[in-house]
């Protein structure tokens with residue numbers, strides 16, 4: 001069942017010219033083509049009546065016919081219509097030439113963007129049919145040419161049939177025509193051979209042993225599928241009379257795909273559904289239904305018919321369509337332009353030759369003081385630091401140079417010197433020295449860079465520039481999550497804005513949603529205006545930017561629910577990850593009626609993760625770890641940021657699940673180790689200077705600078721455009737304890753139960769957070785008490801983000817109820 005369809009890429013027989021990609025041109029061409037079809041149709045019809053009268057005029061030279069206005073014809077569509085009809089019918093394929101109208105109709109409809117048939121197959125089979133038809137008609141009505149102006153088989157038909165008759169005689173020609181007929185049917189219609197063989201096979205017994213075995217196996221294997229799929233599997237066994245399992249599975253998948261409105265470009269049989277349906281209807285009328293269980297042998301025909309009936313209803317209701325385009329919901333959405341961003345580096349000054357030279361001398365001298373000779377030194381100027389790469393003389397111990405970090409810093413009188421000894425893969429030792437006037441790397445230059453613009457990443461993030469001035473981009477989808485830490489004021493918020501900005505520049509609102517968690521309440525608020533375009537939130541939640549700790553817990557758990565439901569969808573679709581799933585969905589291989597939906601990426605950003613861990617501990621750590629462990633394949637990615645890089649915040653669980661980390665400048669080497677598992681972040685110079693650790697790699701990057709007014713301009717630009725009616729709704733999260741309401745034993749109620757009941761009734765507020773605050777207890781315990789209150793009938797059921805209804809209106813009723821409960 002889970003076997004994959006063979007996904008060979010097929011070469012396109014025809015590539016659409018670029019001008020046809022313009023919808024307006026397609027529309028105009030569609031109208032023109034439709035009107036031309038009608039015109040030609042009228043010309044043909046008229047030709048049958050007026051062709052005789054016009055014949056003499058049609059024999060004159062074409063140019064004269066067309067340009068001599070003195071010549072008039074009877075044909076309703078004028079000389080052009082008369083000429084075309086004569087050319088296609090009499091000089092071409094006879095009456096069979098009318099089939100060109102069919103091709104033109106399919107083409108016109110296709111130009112309007114509606115795909116009812118495969119154009120390739122329509123053209124091919126219609127042309128073959130015309131050739132065959134013209135030969136047949138010419139053969140049958142060979143004498144009619146002498147009595148009528150109309151050549152029923154056209155000149156082509158007469159020529160071929162005359163030639164065949166001379167070659168193989170009348171009988172031979174008839175046989176050739178019959179062979180061609182069956183060939184056309186056999187190749188043109190799927191399963192046509194089976195249907196044609198039906199009358200002969202009716203009494204023939206299938207090879208019982210093999211087939212019975214296969215059928216049993218398949219019944220077991222697919223017992224959880226619908227009856228209809230079972231039928232199909234039997235169908236595939238019997239049609240092919242083969243026990244080749246692989247092939248059955250392929251057929252079955254193909255069929256399910258058809259059900260789900262697959263774009264059947266390559267399957268003429270499905271395109272010809274009306275013929276199949278006709279076939280089936282007549283079969284059903286004539287063949288009495290046979291109970292399969294009555295017969296020990298497999299009834300080939302009966303099962304095939306059952307399948308066809310199902311196929312019929314599906315193919316009528318869901319004609320194959322073009323690929324689904326998720327961006328069509330907001331088809332007028334304009335991606336933001338570069339003009340919204342600013343050029344911050346206008347005042348940037350370059351590192352002078354003199355600065356480089358003096359640094360070089362100081363480095364060489366300091367090393368010499370410690371008896372370390374170098375053979376080579378090379379400088380690479382970065383935006384904020386310059387990397388001096390040195391090759392030490394043979395015999396120098398690398399650790400010796402490494403230990404001189406402080407001495408070199410002293411002699412250069414500069415902070416933020418970092419020694420990389422050795423530079424991996426280069427065979428040199430690097431000394432990073434901050435530039436006297438650091439350059440600001442503007443977000444604009446990074447977004448405009450070729451690397452970012454041409455990036456094919458699923459979630460492209462442009463972070464800044466490396467030490468060699470290259471644009472540094474990452475695919476967040478591959479990370480798959482990111483931990484960002486750094487002391488306050490070192491560029492973390494700017495870094496988060498750079499990440500969000502780059503995603504906003506590349507993604508359509510249908511493809512990406514952010515869940516923004518901001519306990520500090522100020523950092524991410526700027527994005528609230530793009531709620532209906534790019535944000536996701538809990539149902540009935542007013543604010544899309546989550547600031548309340550309880551809502552954070554509910555949101556994280558809701559993301560876990562979303563994660564589980566996405567996994568179910570992937571499983572149902574036999575897709576391994578979101579990309580495969582969405583590709584199938586876009587190709588219309590997944591039916592929305594079966595719960596399938598286009599899955600946008602969800603990027604969860606938590607700014608100040610420390611606040612959450614401090615207040616809710618495990619309650620946030622557990623869902624974060626769960627999402628981090630599992631969410632990669634289903635397109636949920638997390639970025640968590642903190643300015644407190646201590647081990648009680650960045651716990652082992654968090655670290656284990658966030659292999660990709662960014663460190664801005666931190667106060668101590670210990671902090672650096674906590675974030676990156678190595679020192680270095682303590683030697684950064686701040687203001688966006690950062691170290692990115694991707695597993696084993698450690699890269700120094702100057703973060704792109706994007707200022708608040710720029711982000712505002714960007715969000716305003718997006719906000720002004722057509723939006724979805726609301727933010728993406730995350731699934732409602734119902735706490736687990738709630739589900740087991742029936743199992744709650746009030747005899748084992750919480751010690752605070754009574755007090756909580758009085759609080760709730762007194763304040764007429766059934767909120768978990770109120771209980772939590774009032775009694776200074778954890779969220780879980782407060783949740784359990786509320787569940788017990790519900791079980792006792794004091795509060796109503798969970799209602800999403802709204803507070804629960806209080807069912808007891810006064811203290812008297814409460815005391816009465818409590819006396820019963822406590823008894």
Ligand SMILES: Nc1ncnc2c1ncn2[C@@H]1O[C@H](COP(=O)(O)OP(=O)(O)OP(=O)(O)O)[C@@H](O)[C@H]1O
Nearest residue numbers: 487488489490491492493494643687688703704705
């Ligand atoms: N990439 C950068 N390039 C140039 N300057 C920067 C960059 N990033 C930050 N800065 C400067 O540093 C200041 C502080 O940055 P930011 O607000 O991002 O710090 P932070 O780490 O988020 O601080 P906090 O944790 O207190 O919010 C900015 O106002 C800006 O002047």
